[in-house]
Amino acid sequence: MKPISARVTRGFTLLEVMLAIMLLAVLLAGTYGAIRTATHAMHSGELAIDRTNRLRVAQEFLRRQVSRIMPLAFGQDESTNTNIVFEGRANSMRFVAPMPGYLSKGGPYVQTLSFAGNRSGGRQLLFTDSMLNGFDIDEKPEDKEPAILLDQIADGHFEFRTLDENGELTDWSDQWDDPSVTPVMVRVVVRMRPEARVEFPEMDIPLMLDVGAVRGNNRPGQVMQGVGLQTGARARAGSSN
């Protein structure tokens, strides 16, 4: 009995054990590498989705706000005595539009979109809003922190275009000359920094409310300007308090 039992449980040789351990090590290393790659790929994929989503949300918000611009005056130019309905420059624009319900207390809001530099040298697309009721154009609303719509911008500007006297579209211009009317279309051009790893498709946004509505040469225009004058008066009344 005893010799048989000893022969059966004799154990492995050193060679066998080393071979087994090495095989196990190779197997484990392969598995670890695969899982690591998988995790890494998943992470970078999620980042890519996130980048695209941020861009899409920013674009959708921009399109929504700009296309709903209302021809309401938020101030008055004292020198020419005209209403300010739309202010447009290459790096900022200001207009009146309704806000999404979850962000507003109702009523039209004076909204500003601007490209501004941040501390790290890049630029950001900033958005500020303030209720039209009681809005004062001379007062800088410092209390409200601007919302960052888009980050990691290398370069960006707005362009505007409208109809000329003959009813033809003018060329795109990054300067809006007549603040008493709204443009027909607004273009947002943004070049992203390379580290953003996403491109900003150029946006052309036509305004839903017609530019003809604020022109002085037809009846609806006069109605709208009347409304604008009222709000202008209200704004001034608010500032005198």
Next chain:
Amino acid sequence: MPLSLPANSARFPRSTYPMKRIRPLRAARRVRGFSLIEMVAAFLVFAIAMGVLMQILTSAIHNTRQSSDYTMAALWAQSKLDTVGVGVPIESGRANGRFDDTYSWELDIEQVDPSSVEPPPQQTINAGNQGVGSVQQNQLSASNAGNGNGAQVTPFDLYQVDLTVFWGGHFGSNSHSAHFGTLRAQNPDPNSVQGVQGVGLNTRQTQKFGGNTR
């Protein structure tokens, strides 16, 4: 204590002991370890499982990339479609061009007969074919119902606007395209252009996103 031993041995007959001792020995001799074939099979199963896992992962990444490409195409397309007929009259015809290095577009505008678009009343609800949203159909139905005779008194021309965005195709990658369609209405009388845009704006929401991969 020694007294208990005989009692135990009386309870368990002597003959059972050898059997109990031999059994484990025999079992140990039968378990000899794995053969080479078995090991190879195990490795193979492991490798296949790993390969399948990796493939799933790769396709997931591929899908992520592709969906972000489609998102970009949709963003480009929206600017293009939105500006059709704004400020300039809509004309039938084809045009194409490039958005940037990756995306190119092809625009196809075709005048449609409103009376052919309008479905019979009972099909109004489920007629989502030909890229025609029910909004237009309802509008058309309403205007036609009010006027009695649809085709003749339709106050505007109707245009089917089809935009196809293409991308990919370089370096052996598959080329993709996404198709966007909408309807635009235009007042044939150029003196009242303003009314046209208002109608056109209503149709903006009916872009369908029919991505087809070639």
